Amino acid sequence: MGSTITEKILARAAGRDEVHAGDIIEAKVDLALANDITAPLAIAEFEKAGFTKVFDPARIALVPDHFAPNKDIKAAGQAKTMREFARKHEIVNYFEVGRMGIEHVLLPDTGMVAPGDVVVGADSHTCTYGAVAAFSTGVGSTDFAAAMAWGHVWLRVPESIRFVYSGRPQPWVTGKDLMLHTIGLIGVDGALYQAMEFAGETIEALSMDERFTMCNMAIEAGGKSGIVGFDEKTTRYLQSRPEGSRARTVGQVFASDADAGYARVVEIDAAAVPPTVAKPHLPSNTVAAASLGDVTIDQVVIGSCTNGRLEDLRQAASILRGKKVHADVRCIILPGTQQVCLDATADGTMQALIEAGCAFSTPTCGACLGGHMGVLADGERAVATTNRNFVGRMGHPGSEVYLASPYVAAASALAGHVATPEEVGAKQGGSR
Amino acid sequence: MIFEGTVHKYGRDVDTDVIIPARYLNTSDPAELAKHCMEDIDAEFATSVQPGDIIVARENFGCGSSREHAPVAIKASGISVVIAASFARIFYRNAINTGLPIVVCPAAAADAQAGDRLRVDLLAGTVENLTHGTSYDAEAFPPFMQELIDRGGLLPYVKARIAAGV
Numbered sequence: 001m002g003s004t005i006t007e008k009i010l011a012r013a014a015g016r017d018e019v020h021a022g023d024i025i026e027a028k029v030d031l032a033l034a035n036d037i038t039a040p041l042a043i044a045e046f047e048k049a050g051f052t053k054v055f056d057p058a059r060i061a062l063v064p065d066h067f068a069p070n071k072d073i074k075a076a077g078q079a080k081t082m083r084e085f086a087r088k089h090e091i092v093n094y095f096e097v098g099r100m101g102i103e104h105v106l107l108p109d110t111g112m113v114a115p116g117d118v119v120v121g122a123d124s125h126t127c128t129y130g131a132v133a134a135f136s137t138g139v140g141s142t143d144f145a146a147a148m149a150w151g152h153v154w155l156r157v158p159e160s161i162r163f164v165y166s167g168r169p170q171p172w173v174t175g176k177d178l179m180l181h182t183i184g185l186i187g188v189d190g191a192l193y194q195a196m197e198f199a200g201e202t203i204e205a206l207s208m209d210e211r212f213t214m215c216n217m218a219i220e221a222g223g224k225s226g227i228v229g230f231d232e233k234t235t236r237y238l239q240s241r242p243e244g245s246r247a248r249t250v251g252q253v254f255a256s257d258a259d260a261g262y263a264r265v266v267e268i269d270a271a272a273v274p275p276t277v278a279k280p281h282l283p284s285n286t287v288a289a290a291s292l293g294d295v296t297i298d299q300v301v302i303g304s305c306t307n308g309r310l311e312d313l314r315q316a317a318s319i320l321r322g323k324k325v326h327a328d329v330r331c332i333i334l335p336g337t338q339q340v341c342l343d344a345t346a347d348g349t350m351q352a353l354i355e356a357g358c359a360f361s362t363p364t365c366g367a368c369l370g371g372h373m374g375v376l377a378d379g380e381r382a383v384a385t386t387n388r389n390f391v392g393r394m395g396h397p398g399s400e401v402y403l404a405s406p407y408v409a410a411a412s413a414l415a416g417h418v419a420t421p422e423e424v425g426a427k428q429g430g431s432r
Numbered sequence: 433m434i435f436e437g438t439v440h441k442y443g444r445d446v447d448t449d450v451i452i453p454a455r456y457l458n459t460s461d462p463a464e465l466a467k468h469c470m471e472d473i474d475a476e477f478a479t480s481v482q483p484g485d486i487i488v489a490r491e492n493f494g495c496g497s498s499r500e501h502a503p504v505a506i507k508a509s510g511i512s513v514v515i516a517a518s519f520a521r522i523f524y525r526n527a528i529n530t531g532l533p534i535v536v537c538p539a540a541a542a543d544a545q546a547g548d549r550l551r552v553d554l555l556a557g558t559v560e561n562l563t564h565g566t567s568y569d570a571e572a573f574p575p576f577m578q579e580l581i582d583r584g585g586l587l588p589y590v591k592a593r594i595a596a597g598v
Contacts, residue, residue, distance in 0.1 A: 024576045026593075041460040041500055049587040067458060074458035124498040124522055140500035140526035146590040154576070154586075188445055189492040193521050222495065224521055282445060369454035369497070388496060390449040392472040397453075 002257025004160040005227055006195040009135040009254055013118040021159040021261070030117035030134075030246075032147040033061040035103055035365075036068055036075070038122035039082040041141035046148060054089050055151030061093040061112060062086050063103040066365045071372035101337025101363040104128040104216060104305035109337055111245025115230050115238070116252035120144065120153050125305050125387065130215035130227035131208060132234055133253065135195075137225045158224045159263035160195040161186075162256075165202035167271030171428040172421045174315070175210025176307060176385065176405040177276040178202070179217045182268065184278070184286030192222035194263055197256065202270040203228060208237040209311040216306045217387055220283040229255055275420050277383075278403040281391045289408045292418035296328075299382040300413040301394075302406055303334025303361070304368045307385035310343045312406040317344075317352040319410035319426050325357035326416035332367060332374045333360045358413070370395040383412040433533070433554045435512035436562075437484040440470075440477060441546040444490035448523065451494065451502040460501060462508035469505040483510040486552065488544040490516065494523025503532040513552050515559060515570075517541040528577055529586040535559060536571040543568070 003011070003018060011019045013027035034042055039062055054060055062082050067075035086094035095106060104125050113119060113129045119136035120126065122144035129136035139153070147153050163182060183190070196218045203211070211228045218226030228234075230253045241247040274288040302316045313335060325331045333353055335341050341363070344350040354360055367374030368386040376382055376395030382402065384394065389401035402418055411419040411426065422428075450473040452465055459465070470477035487506065493516035494502060503526045506514065514527070517538035527534045533554055540559040544550060548563040557570045573581065583589045 024574065037454075037457045038498065038500070041504075044460065045587060049591060051591075066454075072458060078458060078460075122498055122500075124496065126498075138498040138522050140498050140522060140529060142500060142529035142586050143525060146529075146586050150590045150594055152593075156574075188495055189518065189520070192492065192518065219496075219522075222492065222520060369449075371454055371457075375455075388447075388449065390447040390496060392453050393449050395455075397450075397472040 001261050002259040004195070004197065004260040005133065005229060005254045005256045006135055006160055006225065007157060009116050009118065010155065010157050012116060012252065019157045021157050023157045025155055025157060026152045027118050027155050029059065029120055029147045029151055029153055031059055031061060031112055031119045032121065032144055033063065033103060033107060033126065034122035034144050035066050036064040036079045036082055037066045038141045038144065040078045042122060042145040043081060043085045045142050046145040051149040054148045057090045058092055060091050060148055061107055062091055063095050063100055063106060064097060065100055065102050065363065066369065067371050068100065068364060069097050069362060099338065102305045102308055102365055105308050105336025105340065108132060109339060111241030111247035114246045114251030115234065116254055120147050124219045125216050127218040127223065127226045128212055128216040128305060130218070130225055131211040132238065133227065133230040135225055135227065138219060158193055158195045160197050161191055162197045162199060162262045162265045163268060164265060165200040165268045165270045167202060167269050169202065169270050169273065172275050172407045173273055174405045174407065175206050175213045177273055178270060179214045180276040180278050180283065180286050180403060181273045183217065183221045183284045186221055186266070188220060188282055188284045189222040191218065193224055196221065196223040196226045198226065198228050204231060207311055208233055209309040212309065213306055220387055275405065275408050277408060277418060278389055280389050280400040280402065283387065283389060283403060289404060289418060289420050295381065295402065295418040297383050297412055297417060298329065298380040299374060299376060300329055300331040300409050301334060301367050301374055301382060301384040301386060302331070302409050303336065304365065304386040306387045307406050308334055308336030308340065310340050312385065313340065313344050313349050313353070315406040316410040317349045319407060319421055319424065320356035320358065320413065321352040323356055323414055325413045328416050329413050331358040331413040333358050334367060334373065335363055337363055367394060369393065383409050383418060385409050434551065435484060435486065436549065436551045437486040437512050438482065439486050439488050439544045439546055439548040439550055440474070440481065441544060442473065442487065442489040445492045445495055446473065446489050447496035448494055448499050448502040449496055452499065452505040457499060457501055462504050465501050465505035466508035469509040478509065481509050481511065484512045485510060486550050487511050487514045488541055490541055491518045493519050495520035498522045500526045500530060503527045503530050507532045515540055515552070528580055531585050537568050540568040
């Protein structure tokens with residue numbers, strides 16, 4: 001029997017000829033990352049354990065994105081703890097406010113992840129980097145502390161589920177809709193402990209931004225990782241990273257064998273997937289966006305590590321351009337990085353969004369986890385392009401979050417209720 | 433290790449946002465976190481929990497965010513052990529790494545009700561429901577994870593590996 005792409009990457013990182021699902025391995029870490037919430041706990045454990053140096057300062061990334069720019073005095077203290085650690089250990093990939101972005105948009109965009117890499121991050125959405133054919137997974141602070149000291153991580157080689165998508169998506173259906181649909185199909189623990197391998201003609205036709213979105217939400221199905229095979233789109237993306245970056249200079253391409261063993265294969269007819277929304281309070285609680293026209297809303301959030309890339313903002317702008325956000329709605333944009341802000345400025349996206357009445361934030365996770373920049377009050381309802389709609393996720397436990405694509409979120413901002421682009425008169429095709 | 437305590441019972445998919453809401457993550461002080469533990473799913477928990485009490489839940493306990501603050505908050509609240517039909521994977525790792533005892537036992541999780549008295553023997557791998565007079569065998573940890581637990585968590589293991597030059 002052959003091997004999956006995930007097994008091949010982990011075999012390389014473990015220095016073995018092959019590994020199989022269920023094996024416990026010690027894998028070399030190519031990149032370990034944490035943020036202003038998870039790093040302080042890790043730093044405390046690192047120091048308490050008596051570690052005095054990190055395994056390789058160039059292979060650690062620290063990003064103050066969750067409660068930064070600092071939202072309050074305690075958050076400022078946590079950011080300071082991380083900053084001082086970064087200085088002490090000469091962590092070159094510490095990204096200060098003004099240079100930072102939302103970690104899972106920033107790190108691949110700065111070229112820190114190469115195909116075939118093993119990445120562990122003290123943030124559950126670390127699974128995002130599977131879009132560049134790397135193995136990447138979320139861990140806790142103690143695992144991150146161990147990886148910083150040791151340069152290795154223990155892993156149980158996961159079984160893989162192969163998701164094969166066929167057919168051309170309907171207008172306004174994006175990678176986000178496909179992923180919400182998939183989570184709705186298998187449930188929030190449908191891929192528990194497993195790798196989600198996304199394949200098929202529909203995935204091949206998706207943009208890199210959409211592939212990042214799909215891998216980003218593997219954790220919402222309980223997945224250990226999400227991954228898309230390497231192709232010419234991956235190459236183009238990697239070759240347009242900064243000169244000299246890891247993405248352009250190293251990397252090893254692996255592919256699943258035709259006779260690789262899978263826990264199961266799930267076939268999905270992408271042409272049958274409508275613009276999809278996950279209702280409160282689970283990402284698996286999915287329905288067609290068109291069925292929720294009576295759900296009025298108070299806020300729309302467009303952005304985050306799930307949908308804060310340039311293409312996402314362009315899609316939102318294609319709906320909102322020349323129109324006005326509904327009088328009863330606050331529409332907040334959380335761009336992924338400073339570069340996304342610059343690009344959105346250069347092509348008129350930011351102007352269209354601001355003229356429509358959107359608030360354009362600095363990059364931050366902020367509103368997604370009810371931290372700052374758009375916390376919901378009791379009884380308030382939001383449509384968000386983020387990743388979780390658990391009780392209290394964006395604020396008061398009596399608030400509600402509906403997860404959607406940038407197209408549906410933008411249409412909802414205009415309508416004042418959950419809406420499809422068609423309903424607000426958008427022309428088919430958008431910026432696709 | 434043997435724990436005996438009163439059950440706090442929850443359903444499936446208890447996520448880390450309800451175990452410790454992100455609005456309290458501007459600190460990692462265990463005592464502070466414990467004050468808000470389970471707040472969005474059970475507002476009475478922090479005031480009613482007694483040292484040694486036991487959380488019992490159905491499938492996928494601890495899903496969502498990687499925040500290690502979740503097992504830290506549960507442990508600091510006085511909970512002795514968490515029993516569930518299954519655990520989300522990052523929470524599972526975090527619990528082992530931080531020394532929060534967890535037990536996978538679907539039958540005991542289905543049987544136990546809020547207020548029941550349970551007796552959990554971690555070494556023997558058994559869960560006794562003293563209120564119902566029932567007893568269950570828990571799932572054993574894989575040997576490697578049992579080794580981590582026996583060594584007192586991940587960092588003592590890693591220190592030994594580094595010292596051995598691996």
